[in-house]
Amino acid sequence: MSGNKPFLTEIIDIAHLQKMQDCFADVAGITSVVLDPNGKPLTKPSNLSGFCTLMRGNTSIAQKCAGIHAQLIRENIETQKPAKMICPLSGLITASVPIFLGKTLLGCWILGQVRLSDPSDEVLAAAARATGSAEAELKDALCKIPVFSEKQFESVFDYLISLSETLVKLAHVGFAAKKKNRALAKLANELKLTEETLTRFIDSADAAMYVCDFDSGDILIANKQASKISGIPGETLVKMNCRDFLLSMGASAGLCVGCPRASAINKEPPGYTKKDDVHLPKASLWLRRTLQVINWTDGRPAVMVTFSDITYERNMQRELEELAFYDPAMHLPNMLKLSQDFSRAETGVPFLICLDIKELRHINDVYGRIAGDSLLWVIINWIQEKLGPDAAIYRIDGDEFCILLRNHSIVQVSQLAMMINDRFDDQWVLHIHGKDSYVSCSVSMCIIDGQVAFNENDSLASLVERAMDTARAGNTVAIYGEETDRLFKERLELEVNFKNAVSNGMQGFSLRYQPIVDAISGKWCGLEALCRWQLPGGGFIPPDIFNTRRGTPGAYRHGRAMGP
Numbered sequence: 001m002s003g004n005k006p007f008l009t010e011i012i013d014i015a016h017l018q019k020m021q022d023c024f025a026d027v028a029g030i031t032s033v034v035l036d037p038n039g040k041p042l043t044k045p046s047n048l049s050g051f052c053t054l055m056r057g058n059t060s061i062a063q064k065c066a067g068i069h070a071q072l073i074r075e076n077i078e079t080q081k082p083a084k085m086i087c088p089l090s091g092l093i094t095a096s097v098p099i100f101l102g103k104t105l106l107g108c109w110i111l112g113q114v115r116l117s118d119p120s121d122e123v124l125a126a127a128a129r130a131t132g133s134a135e136a137e138l139k140d141a142l143c144k145i146p147v148f149s150e151k152q153f154e155s156v157f158d159y160l161i162s163l164s165e166t167l168v169k170l171a172h173v174g175f176a177a178k179k180k181n182r183a184l185a186k187l188a189n190e191l192k193l194t195e196e197t198l199t200r201f202i203d204s205a206d207a208a209m210y211v212c213d214f215d216s217g218d219i220l221i222a223n224k225q226a227s228k229i230s231g232i233p234g235e236t237l238v239k240m241n242c243r244d245f246l247l248s249m250g251a252s253a254g255l256c257v258g259c260p261r262a263s264a265i266n267k268e269p270p271g272y273t274k275k276d277d278v279h280l281p282k283a284s285l286w287l288r289r290t291l292q293v294i295n296w297t298d299g300r301p302a303v304m305v306t307f308s309d310i311t312y313e314r315n316m317q318r319e320l321e322e323l324a325f326y327d328p329a330m331h332l333p334n335m336l337k338l339s340q341d342f343s344r345a346e347t348g349v350p351f352l353i354c355l356d357i358k359e360l361r362h363i364n365d366v367y368g369r370i371a372g373d374s375l376l377w378v379i380i381n382w383i384q385e386k387l388g389p390d391a392a393i394y395r396i397d398g399d400e401f402c403i404l405l406r407n408h409s410i411v412q413v414s415q416l417a418m419m420i421n422d423r424f425d426d427q428w429v430l431h432i433h434g435k436d437s438y439v440s441c442s443v444s445m446c447i448i449d450g451q452v453a454f455n456e457n458d459s460l461a462s463l464v465e466r467a468m469d470t471a472r473a474g475n476t477v478a479i480y481g482e483e484t485d486r487l488f489k490e491r492l493e494l495e496v497n498f499k500n501a502v503s504n505g506m507q508g509f510s511l512r513y514q515p516i517v518d519a520i521s522g523k524w525c526g527l528e529a530l531c532r533w534q535l536p537g538g539g540f541i542p543p544d545i546f547n548t549r550r551g552t553p554g555a556y557r558h559g560r561a562m563g564p
Contacts, residue, residue: 008106014042022046027339028156029146029459031112037105039070051141052113054133061089061130069110072096077105082157091123097160101168109160115145166320207306212242214301250282286314332395338402339460350450351413353403356468359441360399371432375439378428413447417477421445446471446478508534
């Protein structure tokens, strides 16, 4: 503690913060690190991209990065809001989400090198010169960074703000309990080893506490708080065994496995200390149990057991999980939860059935948003009833849902998907304004084969988005496998190359001339100008492919004349 200003490291366990940061960075696909208010790293960078590694390999650039972080932190302090800016070194987005306790800045989440759009070739060239890297190598590393939309990036901001607020509240409660435990331990070490002094001390403590014999587990002394939380008179407590005391409050019998006596540890103090959390369902309490091996007044080893009430902390933790992994409107698991569950599939190949329910906005406009929400519940309840408890349903976006299936064959999954698709041919019945109304809506669907490969640079969310784009382009249930995914990525890459070529003065395009011959005389009667396109470092793209792609909306904004 510095004056009245707490440090983040004093109220939050950094190892736990590192684990949460690693989990967030892996799921979101963003490089992240936590800094203190002075810009000093408190955690190790998570999900560090190859692009960042190349950029920070230069000492001068690393120092400039630190200056950018300092600028973002100053803006956090001034506005008490997240800050973001375009990195002048890379052309990508760097952002900072503050962690406040009241109005005191404890630290901030740094989100590094977020790719909302590609930087210009001039910026990349300057970055390559500054780092001493090859421009092609830097561009290749850039392409591996996932692309975020503005909406996705704002959602990351909102999630981290909520996470930080809840985490600090939770940690501050734990910090107060930790300070109290430290004070109790200090006092316990200073106490004279007399039963009378120890009795007076533990009775004055706010925490429930007792001391039991190391070998037998018989309670030697207990304070008033222990009697209060158990409802057992003090004179009865000192005649009980510690195991019976815990079982009387509804604790699990397996709890005694964590006892120092069961661990066969060295009895000699300064001894063994262990902490664990105890659930007491009868009292609706969560207690943090601290076990400390001490010497009793007669010299024999004993165990001092202290209980701190962490019910509030546990409830906050549960609320945090609800906030992170569940949709607030329908209380269905969300995309983050799907990513977690999908990666934990232990048996068989997981399959995803993805649905995009159409006309929902129209139904909201005609009948009202309550009717639209009711329709979603009718559809979800019908699907859950037909597919059974083995099917887990997730809400990905407003009208997009995913169904996770395990231990099914592709034939079984296809049959289930077709059953759902066919149901949308009929109307759905809604009870609106006291009467039944029949509502029609359609659906785009696809099946994602669980064998499709993706990694930290290509999240499950991106895979689902690509699959749904494919489904919307067709009028049947599409099966999205590895080959489909490969062709989709090739198409996107070709579109990007086409736009870049048009924007860069028709780079790679050339004209070829083909004679037009009169079929009767055999003489040339004209020439046909043909446009050909060659990728940098590659071969010619067949005209039937790039002529199809150039019709894509937004492929280019204006035409260019070719030739003299």
